[in-house]
Amino acid sequence: MSNGNGVAETLTHAAEAVAGTAKDIGKKVAKKADSAVKAAKKSAAKAEKAVAKTATKAKKAVNKQVAAAKKSLAAASAAGKKEVAALKKKATKTTAKKAAPKKKAAAKKAPAKKAATKKAPVKKAAAKKAPAKKAAAKKAPVKKAPVKKAGGRRR
Secondary structure, three states: OOOOOOHHHHHHHHHHHHHHHHHHHHHHHHHHHHHHHHHHHHHHHHHHHHHHHHHHHHHHHHHHHHHHHHHHHHHHHHHHHHHHHHHHHHHHHHHHHHHHHHHHHHHHHHHHHHHHHHOHHHHHHHHHHHHHHHHHHHHHHHOOOOOOOOOOOOO
16 A cells, blocks of 8 residues: 555554554563562561561560569469468457456456346336337427418419
């Protein structure tokens, strides 16, 4: 279809040149994308290592704190147990000393109980007087409220 002036050949040459340029651009873009992917992978690997390092440091710090807390609790527990044992020893010593005086006190307290039994009739008399006051109190609220007139209601 050539009309003799080389237009078809020029168009073909231009199309080939455009296609070659497009291929070169495509290769450059792919190369840049590949390098960007590689850089991203490297950054991700570095970040992963950094996170792992931080996590191990945090784990070690937590383990140290837990160990210290366990030690302090064990020490406090031991001190508490010693204190309890010492208090028990003191308590057994003091109860042994106080046991003998209690027998003497019990002998003295027996007459006091007899005196308390003699006072019982007096309490009964006082108990009889109390209901009389209650009866008087019951009579007081017997008052009836004043009766209201059954007049019509105003609205």
